[in-house]
Amino acid sequence: MSLSEIKDRIAKAETEHGRAPGSVQLIAISKVQPEARVRAVLEEGHRVFGENKVQEAQGKWPAFREEFGPVEVHLVGPLQTNKARAAMELFDAIHTLDRPKLAGTLARLAQEMGRCPDLFVQVNTGEEDQKSGIRPADADEFIAEARKLDLPLGGLMCIPPVDEEPALHFALLAKIAERNGLGGLSMGMSGDFERAIAQGASHVRVGSAIFGERDYG
Numbered sequence: 001m002s003l004s005e006i007k008d009r010i011a012k013a014e015t016e017h018g019r020a021p022g023s024v025q026l027i028a029i030s031k032v033q034p035e036a037r038v039r040a041v042l043e044e045g046h047r048v049f050g051e052n053k054v055q056e057a058q059g060k061w062p063a064f065r066e067e068f069g070p071v072e073v074h075l076v077g078p079l080q081t082n083k084a085r086a087a088m089e090l091f092d093a094i095h096t097l098d099r100p101k102l103a104g105t106l107a108r109l110a111q112e113m114g115r116c117p118d119l120f121v122q123v124n125t126g127e128e129d130q131k132s133g134i135r136p137a138d139a140d141e142f143i144a145e146a147r148k149l150d151l152p153l154g155g156l157m158c159i160p161p162v163d164e165e166p167a168l169h170f171a172l173l174a175k176i177a178e179r180n181g182l183g184g185l186s187m188g189m190s191g192d193f194e195r196a197i198a199q200g201a202s203h204v205r206v207g208s209a210i211f212g213e214r215d216y217g
């Protein structure tokens with residue numbers, strides 16, 4: 001695959017599912033990828049990336065931004081409160097607001113710093129013990145609490161269980177977003193982004209299909 005192929009598939013899915021052209025944002029998930037692969041995608045003109053670790057992103061994006069100009073970088077991995085300040089300084093969006101304590105910390109920092117990245121509430125649609133996120137039954141209350149804290153909520157995010165049909169999880173996420181008046185839906189990865197677009201994704205998070213397999217070795 002390549003960036004342009006993924007973009008073509010997104011455009012095709014938008015048309016097929018009655019979505020406005022250009023309404024789906026492609027976040028290129030560059031975690032763990034060698035610098036040369038990330039650089040190649042920057043050189044093709046792409047400017048929206050995603051990372052899952054604060055420290056890894058800190059080691060890469062300040063220099064790339066210096067070289068390539070403004071690049072949007074989204075955090076898509078879990079955030080510890082002791083890294084919240086660094087995350088707010090670095091990222092344009094945080095997709096993993098997943099617990100009350102983090103909401104409190106981000107709210108306090110937002111007041112202090114006078115700015116806050118766009119936030120997505122991570123919903124644990126599969127109610128998996130090992131996965132973080134707000135349980136679907138608690139989502140409405142959590143969203144209301146976050147709004148009381150004046151947090152800039154852009155939408156919801158989910159990572160479906162690996163062994164289940166993702167479309168059911170995407171549909172559940174879309175339903176929770178709709179009844180809470182949230183427009184953003186961060187859902188869909190390399191293996192299922194077209195199905196996510198069919199269900200209303202506003203942001204798809206695609207890594208290996210653009211950059212190749214991640215080598216954790």
Ligand SMILES: *Cc1c(COP(=O)(O)O)cnc(C)c1O
Nearest residue numbers: 029052076189190205206207208
């Ligand atoms: C790694 C990651 C992705 C990208 O996964 P691919 O299968 O490589 O597309 C998307 N979302 C999150 C939260 C991730 O951690």
